[in-house]
Amino acid sequence: MRVLDVIQKKRDGQELSTGEIHAVIERYTRGEIPDYQMSALLMAIYFQGMSPAETRALIQAMMHSGQVVDLSSIPGTKVDKHSTGGVGDKVSLVLAPLVASVGVPVPMISGRGLGHTGGTLDKLESIPGFRTQLSLSEYRDITAKIGVAMIGQTPELTPADRKLYALRDVTGTVESIPLITASILSKKLAAGPDAIVFDVKVGKAAFMKTMDDAQTLAQNLVNISAEMGRGAVALLTNMNQPLGYAIGNALEVEESIDALAGKGPADLMEIVYALSAEMLWLAKRVETLEEGITVLQQHIADGKALAKFEELIQIQGGDPGVITDRSRLPQATHLYEIKSPQTGWIASMDPLLMGQVACELGAGRATIEDVIDPAVGLSVPVKVGDAVDTGQLLIRVYATDPQKGERAIHRLQTAIEISDTPTTPLSGIYDRLLPGIK
Amino acid sequence: MRVLDVIQKKRDGQELSTGEIHAVIERYTRGEIPDYQMSALLMAIYFQGMSPAETRALIQAMMHSGQVVDLSSIPGTKVDKHSTGGVGDKVSLVLAPLVASVGVPVPMISGRGLGHTGGTLDKLESIPGFRTQLSLSEYRDITAKIGVAMIGQTPELTPADRKLYALRDVTGTVESIPLITASILSKKLAAGPDAIVFDVKVGKAAFMKTMDDAQTLAQNLVNISAEMGRGAVALLTNMNQPLGYAIGNALEVEESIDALAGKGPADLMEIVYALSAEMLWLAKRVETLEEGITVLQQHIADGKALAKFEELIQIQGGDPGVITDRSRLPQATHLYEIKSPQTGWIASMDPLLMGQVACELGAGRATIEDVIDPAVGLSVPVKVGDAVDTGQLLIRVYATDPQKGERAIHRLQTAIEISDTPTTPLSGIYDRLLPGIK
Numbered sequence: 018m019r020v021l022d023v024i025q026k027k028r029d030g031q032e033l034s035t036g037e038i039h040a041v042i043e044r045y046t047r048g049e050i051p052d053y054q055m056s057a058l059l060m061a062i063y064f065q066g067m068s069p070a071e072t073r074a075l076i077q078a079m080m081h082s083g084q085v086v087d088l089s090s091i092p093g094t095k096v097d098k099h100s101t102g103g104v105g106d107k108v109s110l111v112l113a114p115l116v117a118s119v120g121v122p123v124p125m126i127s128g129r130g131l132g133h134t135g136g137t138l139d140k141l142e143s144i145p146g147f148r149t150q151l152s153l154s155e156y157r158d159i160t161a162k163i164g165v166a167m168i169g170q171t172p173e174l175t176p177a178d179r180k181l182y183a184l185r186d187v188t189g190t191v192e193s194i195p196l197i198t199a200s201i202l203s204k205k206l207a208a209g210p211d212a213i214v215f216d217v218k219v220g221k222a223a224f225m226k227t228m229d230d231a232q233t234l235a236q237n238l239v240n241i242s243a244e245m246g247r248g249a250v251a252l253l254t255n256m257n258q259p260l261g262y263a264i265g266n267a268l269e270v271e272e273s274i275d276a277l278a279g280k281g282p283a284d285l286m287e288i289v290y291a292l293s294a295e296m297l298w299l300a301k302r303v304e305t306l307e308e309g310i311t312v313l314q315q316h317i318a319d320g321k322a323l324a325k326f327e328e329l330i331q332i333q334g335g336d337p338g339v340i341t342d343r344s345r346l347p348q349a350t351h352l353y354e355i356k357s358p359q360t361g362w363i364a365s366m367d368p369l370l371m372g373q374v375a376c377e378l379g380a381g382r383a384t385i386e387d388v389i390d391p392a393v394g395l396s397v398p399v400k401v402g403d404a405v406d407t408g409q410l411l412i413r414v415y416a417t418d419p420q421k422g423e424r425a426i427h428r429l430q431t432a433i434e435i436s437d438t439p440t441t442p443l444s445g446i447y448d449r450l451l452p453g454i455k
Numbered sequence: 456m457r458v459l460d461v462i463q464k465k466r467d468g469q470e471l472s473t474g475e476i477h478a479v480i481e482r483y484t485r486g487e488i489p490d491y492q493m494s495a496l497l498m499a500i501y502f503q504g505m506s507p508a509e510t511r512a513l514i515q516a517m518m519h520s521g522q523v524v525d526l527s528s529i530p531g532t533k534v535d536k537h538s539t540g541g542v543g544d545k546v547s548l549v550l551a552p553l554v555a556s557v558g559v560p561v562p563m564i565s566g567r568g569l570g571h572t573g574g575t576l577d578k579l580e581s582i583p584g585f586r587t588q589l590s591l592s593e594y595r596d597i598t599a600k601i602g603v604a605m606i607g608q609t610p611e612l613t614p615a616d617r618k619l620y621a622l623r624d625v626t627g628t629v630e631s632i633p634l635i636t637a638s639i640l641s642k643k644l645a646a647g648p649d650a651i652v653f654d655v656k657v658g659k660a661a662f663m664k665t666m667d668d669a670q671t672l673a674q675n676l677v678n679i680s681a682e683m684g685r686g687a688v689a690l691l692t693n694m695n696q697p698l699g700y701a702i703g704n705a706l707e708v709e710e711s712i713d714a715l716a717g718k719g720p721a722d723l724m725e726i727v728y729a730l731s732a733e734m735l736w737l738a739k740r741v742e743t744l745e746e747g748i749t750v751l752q753q754h755i756a757d758g759k760a761l762a763k764f765e766e767l768i769q770i771q772g773g774d775p776g777v778i779t780d781r782s783r784l785p786q787a788t789h790l791y792e793i794k795s796p797q798t799g800w801i802a803s804m805d806p807l808l809m810g811q812v813a814c815e816l817g818a819g820r821a822t823i824e825d826v827i828d829p830a831v832g833l834s835v836p837v838k839v840g841d842a843v844d845t846g847q848l849l850i851r852v853y854a855t856d857p858q859k860g861e862r863a864i865h866r867l868q869t870a871i872e873i874s875d876t877p878t879t880p881l882s883g884i885y886d887r888l889l890p891g892i893k
Contacts (some may be wrong), residue, residue, distance in 0.1 A: 024627035028501065052491035057626035063466065188495035189462035195869035 020044075020054045028061040033451040035074040042078035046177045047306035049229045052184055059181075059190040067195035073241055075195070082177030084155055088124055091161045094248070094300035095122045097210040098292055099201055101225065101234070102134035103218040104372035105259035105397075109137045109167070110273035111281065111289045112296070114326035117165035118316045121300040126174070126208045130381045133222060135269065135371030138169045139381075143266040143347055143391030147335030163328050169347075175203050194230065198237045202245075210300035212248030214292050215239065217454035219447060222368035223256035228447065234452045243452030249301040253448040254288055258366040258401050261285035263393015265415060267346040274340055277323040285401060287445040290314070324413040347392035349415035351422045355429055357405040364401065364436035371395055371412075371432055374425045378416055392417055395425075397433075402442030405435065456494045458482075466499040473512040474569045480864075490622055490864030497619075497628040505633035511679055513633070517641035520615030524591055524647035524691030526562060529599045532686070532738035533560045535648035536730055537639055539663065539672070540572035541656040547605070548711035549719065549727045551732070552764035555603035556754045559738040562598040564612070564646040568819045568827075571660060573704065576607045577819075578711075581704040581785055581829030585773030594601035602764050604704035611882045613641050632668065637676045640683075650686030650737035650830040652730050653677065657885060659871030660806035661694035666885065686737040691885040692726055696804040696839050699723035703853060704817040705784040705833015712778055715761040721837060728752070758893035784829035787853035789860045793867055795843045795882045801840065802874035809833055809850075809870055812863045816854055830855055833863075835871075843873065845868045 018040050027033055033316035041058070044050045067075065088095050096116065100106055113123045127149075132137035138149045149169045151159070163414045170179070178200050185191045205213055217225060217235040225231035235251035242249035261282045265274040275281055276289065294309030303309040316322045323340065339345045375381060379390030396413040399405060411433050416422030456478050465471055471548075480495070481486045505513065526533050532671035534554065538544055551561045554648070568574035576587045587607045589597070597604035616638050623629045643651055655663060655673040663669035680687035699720045701710040713719055714727065732747030741747040754760045761778065768775045777783045813819060817828030834851040837843060849871050852859030 021625055021627055028498070044574055052489070053494040053622060054626055056491040056495040056496045057628060060466070060495045060502075061627070064498075064502045184491060188492055189459060189466050189499070190495060237810050 020050050020058070024054060024058045024061060027058060027065055030065050030125040032068050033071055035070070038071060038074040042075070042082060042177050046082045046180065053269055055181070056188040056190065059185060059193075059196065060189060060194060062090060063190050063193045069240070072198055072237065073244065075199040076202045076206065076241060076245075079175055079177040079181070079199055080207045083175050084153065084173040085207045086157065087208035087340045088157060088160065090094065091122055091157070093120070093122050094211045095124050095160070095209065096212045096214065096296040096300050097123065097125055097205060097208065098214045098216065098296065099205055099220050100216040101161045101223065101380050103256040103260055104133060104135070104222045104368040104375075105261050105264045105269065106135065107140060107263070107269040107273045107285070108216065108217070108292060109291055110140060110270065111285070112277045112293050113165050113167055114277065114291065114329055115313060115316060115322040116293050116296045117163070117326040118321040119297060119302060119312055120164065121158055121302050122298055123165045123296070124156065124208060124210060125165070126156070126170060126204065127167060128170065131385065132381065132383070133369055133376055134263070135266065135381060137167065139389050139391070140266045141167060141335075144335040144339050145345060147330060148333050151333070155344050158430065159332055163325070163332055165329055167329065167333070170204070173417060178203050187207050194234050194237060195236060196232045198241065201238060202241055206245060206247070208293060210247070212296070213242055214295045214299065215249070215251035215294055216288070217251050217253050218256035218367070219253055220256035222372055226410060228253070232448070232450070239452045240449055249452055250295045250299060251450040252291060252295070252446055252449070254446050255443050257443055258340055259368045259371055259397055262396050262398045263394065264371055264375045264397065265378070266391040267388060268394040268415060270346060271338070271343055273325070274326070277317060277326050284445055290353055291446055307347060310325050349392045349417055351419045353414040353416065353422050353426045355412040355426060356409055357407055357411050357435060359435055360407050361435040362432045362440040363399050363403045363405060364440045365398070366401060366434075367432045370428065371397065374428050374432075378414070378421050378425055379418070390417055398432070400442060402440050404439075458488050458496075462492060462496045462499060465496060465503055468503050470506050471509055471599065473508070474858065476480045476509060476512040480513070480615050481522060484520045484618065486810050493619070494622055494626040494628065497623060497626060497631075497634065498828060500634060501628050501631045502571070507678070510633045510675065512681060513595070513637040513732065514640045514644065514679060514683070517613055517615040517619070517637055517876065519643045520611050521644045521645065522591065522611040524595065526595060526647035527558055527580045529595070531558070531560050533562050533598070533647065533737050534650045534652065534686075534734040535561065535563055535643060535646065535735065536652045536654065537643055538654040539656050539661065540868045541694040541698055542571060542573070542660045542806040542813075543699050543702045543707065544573065544656070545578060545699060545701070545707040545711045545723070546654065546727055546730060548792045549723070550731050551603050551605055552715065552767055553727065553751060554600070554731050554734045555752060555772040556759040556763040557735060557740060558602065559735055559740050559751055560598055561603045561734070562594065562646060562648060563603070563609060564594070565605060566608065569823065570821070571807055571814055573702070573707065573819060575605065576741060577827050577829075578704045578707050579605060579773075581708055582768055582773040582777050583783060585768060586771050589771070597689060597770055601770055602765070603763065603767055605767065605771070608642070608829050611769055613645050616641050616726040632672050635662075635672060636679065639676065640679055644683060644685070644758055647692060648685070650734070651680055652733045652737065653687070653689035654695035654726070655689055655691050657691055658694035660807070666691070670886070670888070677888055677890045687890055688733045688737060689888040690729060690733070691888070693883055693885065694806060695808055695881055697806045697835055699834065700724060700836045702809055702813045702835065704827060704829040706832040706853060708777070708784060709781055712764070713869055715755065717755050722883055725780040730886055764777070786863050787855055789854045789857045791852040791854065791860050791864045792848055793850040793864060795845055795847045795849050795873060797873055798845050799875050801837050801841045801843060802872045802878045804839060804872075805870045808866065809835065812866050815861055815866075816852070816859050817856070828855055837871070838880060839877050842877075
């Protein structure tokens with residue numbers, strides 16, 4: 018096989034064979050295909066797409082480019098959750114201990130934030146001492162012992178995805194549904210779960226801007242997961258405002274603790290309960306989603322979910338004292354506020370801008386080398402549809418550098434639009450997709 | 456400017472600015488943009504195309520990536536000819552001395568063969584001693600002195616094109632009309648001519664397989680040349696059979712000498728006269744093409760054209776004795792023949808196969824590192840439409856390695872199709888394009 022022939026075949030709209038895809042991925046992972054040929058192939062895939070068979074072959078090839086974790090020694094149906102990323106998306110921090118507290122194992126391998134979206138690992142690491150860079154055997158052991166582990170990518174897992182993602186990031190080939198599907202599923206499947214719930218976010222601050230794209234991606238994800246023998250459900254959820262109030266690492270840990278203690282913002286809890294109930298349903302722990310939500314609410318009410326989070330923090334080396342003493346989390350030194358200039362109703366928000374401003378404050382990374390400031394971020398304690406009074410708090414900025422804080426306030430002046438007439442709250446969940454429906 | 460933004464802009468079908476294109480080419484030439492980003496951009500250009508303004512900017516940027524030759528000290532209108540390449544295309548060897556013999560300077564910077572097409576430099580170098588790797592000042596001096604010079608690319612000329620072409624060759628991004636246009640014109644314009652005649656070949660063994668593509672490319676070439684202040688004409692010519700009889704380097708030099716001596720095959724002479732007349736017309740040496748052809752025929756008849764070729768060989772270090780003594784050219788050691796198995800008419804030929812077989816015999820390169828065998832090749836002394844008798848010679852194979860010769864004979868069995876009923880000769884010239892007609 019000549020790589021040039023594969024590039025030209027894809028460029029000309031012909032279907033690549035499973036053998037060709039495996040050969041390309043294996044040779045690229047071994048460094049035998051130069052980046053300049055791979056980026057040309059990726060751009061050709063961007064334009065020509067991939068058939069379901071090609072996408073499956075790509076996932077298999079990427080998944081098997083490294084170790085595939087075997088979790089079969091752990092009893093029960095292991096269920097993971099994947100989000101395509103949004104602003105204020107701390108769902109994993111609440112959902113993982115919550116679902117585990119019900120007895121369904123949640124082995125979770127998460128990512129870091131880049132650009133305006135945050136990353137679960139960065140949030141967890143704002144808890145003093147919390148270790149996310151564990152080995153795959155620690156990951157398996159911790160899941161076996163307490164029913165939940167939350168770790169970062171390890172070098173043994175899907176090296177092809179790591180190499181490909183870095184290349185796509187600098188060659189304008191990120192926004193391709195088959196490539197996104199392959200990146201997500203190769204990583205998730207290599208981590209060993211029996212079932213996966215997908216949270217595909219749609220809207221201004223989401224990776225998928227249109228419902229059509231989101232639906233295509235979500236259907237791809239559940240169909241291929243099912244074809245590979247995994248249970249799968251996808252929810253399409255709204256990313257036209259931040260999820261919950263907090264944006265920023267330590268701030269989101271605080272809000273997650275609130276959520277596990279039964280005091281989470283309603284929009285966050287709606288998504289947490291919906292995704293968690295899908296996980297219980299996929300694990301056959303409950304027969305209906307309604308039953309699932311009832312069980313989950315009980316586990317929050319009686320403190321079991323929060324206790325599981327405490328157990329997780331402890332076993333991964335973090336300071337469980339943060340649960341009762343928030344001052345143990347990194348604290349911002351300079352606070353700024355934007356208040357409502359009028360009476361009215363929240364008409365719209367710009368969560369992309371909010372995410373970018375949080376990133377500029379130090380909560381995220383513009384490039385992979387940037388260092389996170391865990392203390393900084395925003396609190397936005399209003400939602401579209403809310404009535405507001407003159408002088409009511411709209412945004413609080415948490416900064417450690419006053420210059421950045423001032424700049425954030427300046428940038429956020431247009432982030433919230435207020436109407437003189439009542440507005441409609443945004444729905445949290447647009448759609449639910451099961452495998453097989455085309 | 457971030458390269459990634461430029462890639463995404465082009466990928467999304469937006470027009471790049473002149474500044475962006477210049478910055479990309481300058482930085483790529485200096486090695487500041489990695490090949491993997493450039494190949495992604497090239498593939499995006501393959502799919503999205505380029506506007507005339509973008510193409511012009513690309514040509515200017517590539518042209519000025521190195522030295523631009525100033526030939527203004529040489530009196531008269533300097534005219535060059537460019538062919539998109541074909542099988543048996545020895546037109547430059549005949550046309551350059553012929554046009555120069557009429558007093559129109561022909562400064563010509565040519566290329567080498569790759570794949571099934573031959574290269575003018577390789578043909579010239581089959582003349583013992585002939586030097587093509589001259590400096591730009593030798594190129595200028597020789598043109599000033601005898602009115603014609605035929606040299607190879609030098610490192611100072613369009614380094615951007617050299618880098619880009621090597622990358623396109625291995626990333627499936629060769630077949631893009633704006634990129635082809637830019638590659639041709641940046642090189643041609645940097646070499647300093649005042650006017651250019653383009654021979655855009657169409658057909659089985661041409662780079663452009665369809666009339667539509669050829670027309671688009673040809674119109675691009677003449678329009679942009681004119682916009683850049685150069686006279687320009689393009690002819691679309693037939694590449695569904697070899698041009699002339701000879702394929703292979705020394706064989707084509709022999710046929711070129713025949714042509715300059717008034718004994719060239721009719722199909723070759725038709726193209727030579729047509730292109731040469733356009734050059735005289737662009738240089739305002741004649742008022743009509745008919746007048747041009749008359750002048751050219753005289754210069755062949757009275758030996759001036761052949762004398763100019765002798766002068767050229769001499770000044771570039773070659774052995775002018777080859778003109779009268781063909782045995783001074785490299786000679787094949789093993790000859791093979793294919794004869795007509797029947798009486799009939801030549802219905803079609805496969806010039807691509809013939810070019811590939813000549814290449815396999817050693818007349819061309821499969822990769823840039825291959826060494827040419829100047830002696831080998833084919834002679835195909837029939838044309839589509841010709842009547843043939845049983846036993847009449849169709850193809851003679853000139854080999855230096857008997858194994859390769861046997862293999863060539865075997866491969867060529869299907870190269871010529873004979874019909875029981877009369878067939879129509881192919882027209883040599885399909886169309887003539889002037890600037891401005893869209």
